[in-house]
Amino acid sequence: MRSSTIVAIATLVLASAPPASRAQAKPCVTPTTACEQWVTLGGGPGRSMFYSTHSLETPNTAVTRALIMVHGAGRNADHYFATAVAAGFLAGALDNTIILSPRLIASPDKPQPNEIMWPNGGNSWRAGGMSPTHPTISSFDFVDELVRKLANKKNFPNLTKIVVAGHSAGGQYATRYEMANKLHGTLGVTMTYVVANPSSYAWPASVRPLPTGDADPAGADKEALGPNGEKLHTQFTYGPFDATKVPNFNRWPAGLDSLAGYTGKMTADQLKKQLVDRPTTYLLGQVDVLPLGGFDSSPTAMAQGPTRRARGEAFFKYVNETLGAKHNAIIVPECGHNDRCIFTTDIVFPVIFPQ
Numbered sequence: 001m002r003s004s005t006i007v008a009i010a011t012l013v014l015a016s017a018p019p020a021s022r023a024q025a026k027p028c029v030t031p032t033t034a035c036e037q038w039v040t041l042g043g044g045p046g047r048s049m050f051y052s053t054h055s056l057e058t059p060n061t062a063v064t065r066a067l068i069m070v071h072g073a074g075r076n077a078d079h080y081f082a083t084a085v086a087a088g089f090l091a092g093a094l095d096n097t098i099i100l101s102p103r104l105i106a107s108p109d110k111p112q113p114n115e116i117m118w119p120n121g122g123n124s125w126r127a128g129g130m131s132p133t134h135p136t137i138s139s140f141d142f143v144d145e146l147v148r149k150l151a152n153k154k155n156f157p158n159l160t161k162i163v164v165a166g167h168s169a170g171g172q173y174a175t176r177y178e179m180a181n182k183l184h185g186t187l188g189v190t191m192t193y194v195v196a197n198p199s200s201y202a203w204p205a206s207v208r209p210l211p212t213g214d215a216d217p218a219g220a221d222k223e224a225l226g227p228n229g230e231k232l233h234t235q236f237t238y239g240p241f242d243a244t245k246v247p248n249f250n251r252w253p254a255g256l257d258s259l260a261g262y263t264g265k266m267t268a269d270q271l272k273k274q275l276v277d278r279p280t281t282y283l284l285g286q287v288d289v290l291p292l293g294g295f296d297s298s299p300t301a302m303a304q305g306p307t308r309r310a311r312g313e314a315f316f317k318y319v320n321e322t323l324g325a326k327h328n329a330i331i332v333p334e335c336g337h338n339d340r341c342i343f344t345t346d347i348v349f350p351v352i353f354p355q
Helices: 002-016 077-090 140-151 169-180 269-279 307-321 338-343 346-354
Strands: 036-040 048-050 067-070 097-102 161-168 190-196 207-209 238-240 280-285 328-332
Touching: 002 190, 067 077, 067 140, 067 169, 067 238, 077 097, 077 338, 077 346, 097 140, 140 161, 140 169, 161 169, 161 328, 161 338, 161 346, 169 190, 169 269, 190 338, 190 346, 238 307, 280 307, 280 338, 280 346, 307 328, 328 346, 338 346
Parallel strands: 067 097, 067 161, 161 190, 190 280, 280 328
Antiparallel strands: 036 048, 048 097, 207 238
């Protein structure tokens, strides 16, 4: 009798307790309908889908950090959500991290009702381009809205850190979102950025790496070999680029000329300052030195270096040594152009799941 009375009292106490004191829901970890959520943009009815391990609309006191993982050129948010969840599991981070993977669909994808389409091509979804179906909304506005919801203390009172990460085309998104977004430092949370293996960057000056030293095309594919293969290469020099070869080599999103989309009303000086000031880590696969996985071999991209690895190393050196940034770079051992290899490696966990 006494035992049943205690159980009944405990049940009543739990039922009457405020939501914040109850056990938190287990994370949703499969890229299926069960983990799909939608966010309305621009006042609606336009909306976009993302996968998430937890609801953005339900109070959750267990969550202390967030990882937003942006997909690559295949727009396969399901795959990148699975990669990020796998990383969270291996890092022991699933209990206190909310993981999101936004889906930025573009032609020839088929949208759901009211789902916003994003542009491909020049100023694409990778660079904050404006939606062709909702022309007042840019692709950066999508992640902006996710960040705002994550920073809402009503639902996530203990969340203090947000990481925006991406690989390949998602790495292009992450590096340009880092320098362009208008929310950094305004929401009471710490934002950091993780840029993995993009084919191109938005260069902050009209110079480019000269084709010598570690940017010499003749030996760039051998950079991963030898005793220094796992070390960051630094033999880069910079000089003016011959614009007669590629007249638009410095146009946004490859440089800071002719800004458009989300950055259309911003200045080059503003973007340059934000690039330098914001905490960023570049993840470069040790063997990402071959033209595989949608490698951008256009003249504009080739002006930035002969391989993805060389492009990242050259950009990192320029931003730190010439502009005075304090960014970090990691050569991820034995990884090529593969998001799962990159993000599920031990040395990367502290970057995507900061303490």
